[in-house]
Amino acid sequence: MMTSLDGKILSHGWGSDPRVEKLVGKFEEAHEKIGIRAWIVGRTTMEMNFTDYEKPIFSSNKEKLDRSDFVARTDAEAFAIGIDGHGKLGWKSGEMQEDHVITILTEGVEDAYLHHLREVGVSYIFAGKESVDLVVALEKLKSLFGIGKLMLEGGGRINGSFLNEGLIDEYHQLVLPLVDGRKDTATVFEIEEGEMKADSFLFKLKEFKQIEDGVMWLTYEVG
Numbered sequence: 001m002m003t004s005l006d007g008k009i010l011s012h013g014w015g016s017d018p019r020v021e022k023l024v025g026k027f028e029e030a031h032e033k034i035g036i037r038a039w040i041v042g043r044t045t046m047e048m049n050f051t052d053y054e055k056p057i058f059s060s061n062k063e064k065l066d067r068s069d070f071v072a073r074t075d076a077e078a079f080a081i082g083i084d085g086h087g088k089l090g091w092k093s094g095e096m097q098e099d100h101v102i103t104i105l106t107e108g109v110e111d112a113y114l115h116h117l118r119e120v121g122v123s124y125i126f127a128g129k130e131s132v133d134l135v136v137a138l139e140k141l142k143s144l145f146g147i148g149k150l151m152l153e154g155g156g157r158i159n160g161s162f163l164n165e166g167l168i169d170e171y172h173q174l175v176l177p178l179v180d181g182r183k184d185t186a187t188v189f190e191i192e193e194g195e196m197k198a199d200s201f202l203f204k205l206k207e208f209k210q211i212e213d214g215v216m217w218l219t220y221e222v223g
């Protein structure tokens, strides 16, 4: 994750000064350097940064479908995975920036939505009836696609859920030399009040280094 000095993550509010844009570009550079072949994000991050708020698309096929997982391909070089329990993302293709798309759904999504995903070659797996069970999702990513290592890339809510479930083993944070300053913008880990499974979560510092343009790259072991 990439944060301001005050731990905020909503980079689109940081303006278009070329120096800021250069700093924000460090996220993609770190993504490439870490180089895990499968990355996963929450529905909001996917639609803001990748599907451009495309509305869900429905097929005209009216045939009933059971809730079996659909594996369009397993031989991709890389996988782009969205956690979209209610089928709100609009996919036009099964490939995004050359990565194969897998979407994680719950059982309530409409058949016509599933037919469309099949038609365009998006893989989907079911993890839960009404809300996404992250453990089931990860088990299926492993058993169906051979994905044993994932790079979780936000946003704050999905990060919070993974952390709360004890599903993060390593944490990388790029600290940019800028301050967001807004009182209500999101931070790296956001967990609903009353749902926290611990009073706090302890991390262990593994490495810190200064990279270009005054950015700090912190690496922690979790738990």
Ligand SMILES: NC(=O)c1ccc[n+]([C@@H]2O[C@H](COP(=O)([O-])OP(=O)(O)OC[C@H]3O[C@@H](n4cnc5c(N)ncnc54)[C@H](OP(=O)(O)O)[C@@H]3O)[C@@H](O)[C@H]2O)c1
Binding pocket: 001, 002, 003, 008, 009, 010, 011, 027, 041, 042, 043, 044, 045, 046, 048, 049, 083, 084, 085, 086, 088, 131, 132, 134, 153, 154, 155, 156, 157, 158, 159, 161, 186, 190
């Ligand atoms: N600075 C950085 O490094 C960085 C990186 C990534 C993203 N971001 C920013 O983060 C912002 C989005 O963050 P966000 O926290 O609002 O959204 P998010 O974590 O990307 O997505 C949250 C959504 O994921 C779905 N979801 C399904 N199961 C979930 C679960 N168990 N726990 C949590 N969510 C679950 C829900 O969608 P439904 O509501 O449809 O059920 C939920 O609303 C964007 O502005 C993005 O640009 C920043």
